[in-house]
Amino acid sequence: MRIACVQLGVEGGAVTANVERALARIRTAAAAGADVVVLPELFDVGYFAFEAYARAAESVAGDRLSRFAAAAADEGVHVLAGTVVEDLAASAADGVVVPATEGLANTAVLFDRTGDRRLVYRKRHLFGYGSEETNRMVPGESTPVVEIDDVCVGVTTCYDLRFPEQFRRLVDSGIDCVLVPSAWPYPRVEHWRTLGRARAIENLAYVATVNGSGTFDGDALCGRTSVYDPWGTTLASAGDEPTTVTADVDPNRVATVREEFPALHDRR
Template structure:
């Protein structure tokens, strides 16, 4: 599976402009034979644009995500719509299962090549350190996995990287590649590098840590989108500027590494 990780330049609060730019970059990646395109966390509104969350929120069946469903079908590509601000009440009214019937969620949605919604992941670990996310968002409850191009894929979001037990739950469900849409800021660059690699090494799985790029007042995203293989080797990586990072995900490589180094079997 050819994976394209879009390190989008996100502008705080400019929802339509961010979405238009994301759609253009997904089309470019699809034209370059990507099988799965991944966008970063809150690419629509910008993570640090807290006051714009409510204005940007929509149902998962709303117009904005419908554009990505149509895009996936038109371009014939799988798309992880990074994360967006979900209006849980609106989603519930549209018949979508939600962890609560009110509030907002930080939600990733994966569409397949037919534009069908295949996976919904709502961020579990909301970030409270110098952030308003915990005050404005409702945490998710489920940790779904799904097959994409014969690869078992799971999703976590940004701060979830610090909680290895969540990754173990996905490994129990057979995950081979974990997508991590993020809005990881300076100055914690070394944490970003270390945690993504560690999750790959300890779970013997691919990890695609997909960050945004951009400045939000005193805060700035550090970029450095990186794809690690099941041995923790860096397959592809970026600097801090907007770009698209591509890598091949090979399930045979997962099987071979797990057979050669059977740490998952040795757990007690």
């Protein structure tokens, strides 16, 4: 399974431009042979554009995400719409199971090759340090997994990287690969590099950390999108400019590494 991690250049509050840019990158990645295209956290509105959250919020069955479902079907590729601001009341009205009947959530939505919605993940650990996320968002309550081309995939978001117990739950669900859409800023570059690699090493799984690129009123995303294999080896990585990082994920490699080094069996 080839994943294309889109390190998108994000403009704060410029939803229309960000969406068009993301759709173009999906088409390019699919044409280059990607099986899964992953977008970063709040790629449509920009993480630090807090005042624009309510204006940008929609149901996961809304018109904007429907364009990404259509792109997945048109290009024959799986698409993780990295995260968006979800209007929980609107989703509930559309028959979607939600953690609360009102408020906003930081939500990742995975569409399959036919455009069907296969996974919805709402960020569980909301970031409060120098951020308004905890005041504006409702945390998620579940960490689902899904099979993509015989690869068991889980999703976490950005700050979740600091909570290894969440990744252990994913391991217990059988994951081979974790996709981590993020909006990770400077100056915590070493944290970003270390935590993604650590989650891969300790869980003997692929981890793809997908960051954005851009500056928002003094806050700048550090990029450095990376894919780590089950040994924690960096398969592909980027600097801080917009680009796409690609790597192949092999579930047989996960099984082999876990058999050669059965640390997960020694948990107590």
